[in-house]
Amino acid sequence: MQKKSLLFLLCLICPLVWGDGRSAGKLSEIRSRSQLMCASAMVYFNPAERTPDPRGLNATFEHLNIMETYMVQLGQPEALVQPLRAMKEVFETLDRLPPAERERYPELIQQLLGHQQQLQQAASTAYASAGPDPAAADLEAQSQALATLLLDYQVRLYPLPQKGGLTLTPDQAKELDQTIEQRFETLLARHAEHAEVLSKARASYLFVRPQLQQVASGGNAGSGGAEFYLNRASVDLDELAVAVLTPSP
Numbered sequence: 001m002q003k004k005s006l007l008f009l010l011c012l013i014c015p016l017v018w019g020d021g022r023s024a025g026k027l028s029e030i031r032s033r034s035q036l037m038c039a040s041a042m043v044y045f046n047p048a049e050r051t052p053d054p055r056g057l058n059a060t061f062e063h064l065n066i067m068e069t070y071m072v073q074l075g076q077p078e079a080l081v082q083p084l085r086a087m088k089e090v091f092e093t094l095d096r097l098p099p100a101e102r103e104r105y106p107e108l109i110q111q112l113l114g115h116q117q118q119l120q121q122a123a124s125t126a127y128a129s130a131g132p133d134p135a136a137a138d139l140e141a142q143s144q145a146l147a148t149l150l151l152d153y154q155v156r157l158y159p160l161p162q163k164g165g166l167t168l169t170p171d172q173a174k175e176l177d178q179t180i181e182q183r184f185e186t187l188l189a190r191h192a193e194h195a196e197v198l199s200k201a202r203a204s205y206l207f208v209r210p211q212l213q214q215v216a217s218g219g220n221a222g223s224g225g226a227e228f229y230l231n232r233a234s235v236d237l238d239e240l241a242v243a244v245l246t247p248s249p
Contacts, residue, residue: 021133021245026070028132028140029238030080031123034116035147036231037063037087042109042154043227045094047102057095059231064088077126083119087112106159113155113166138187139241143234145180146205149173149212150230156215173216180205197240201233 037060044056064087071081090112097104132140152173155166168176184202188195208226 021131021136022242023074024127024130024132025136025140025238025241025245026074027123027127027130028144028241030067030070030084031120031127032140032143032147032234032238033063033067034084034087034119034123035144035151036234037067037091038109038113038116039147039150039154039227040231041091041094041112042158045102045105045109047105047159050099056227060091064091077122079122080119080126083115083122086115087119090115106161109158110161113160133245135244136241138183138190139237139244142180142183142187142201143237143241145176145183146201146230146234146237149176149180150226150234153212153215153226153230168216170216173213177209177213191240191244194240194244197236201236204229204233 040056040059040063044052044054044060046052067084068088071077071084074080090108094105094108094112097108148168152168155163160166184198184205188198188202191198208229211226214220
């Protein structure tokens, strides 16, 4: 009886949740964080890496934990909860594997990416219906764009069994790069009071941009830490999006 009462309460709350700009922001961040989580997982659970950097594991867990928190705040929508739960199960399997079984990493990462695509699609649909706040929408879009480029970069480097449909086409990569550059110009003009945060995010992107383009064109990865810089820039943009949300009347 208590469980039914809780479900009924959530049904009453959900219509209010979906129409709120802050909830739209959480949905947007789920989209970014799901990509960042997979990118970090590919850095840490790399079968060729004998001594993986624990920061990759910490980042993977942090992204997952934040997404789970947002799911509760959003009322546990089943369309989003199901793929996120599946992502968590794959992550826990990866984390439990002994190093001697690292050859299983690619097949599990492939599963993780499949569930992420499902979550991305569900979150995108919900975001479009949630009424994004105009003050934050460009910042949210920029965070997602950087996360998309980072995930594309890591997928290209990782020994996946199947990469079809997981990477950007050359035209898509070029268009996204141009969009990011133009959007940074717009954001800096629109949010002059936040120029320090925006300039730092832009500088991070420009720093790793040659590395991203080199790998996208089929070259080898250079130095520069694309995962670190783009991860941080995406998170900073999402935090700024929350800060500039239009106050409720």
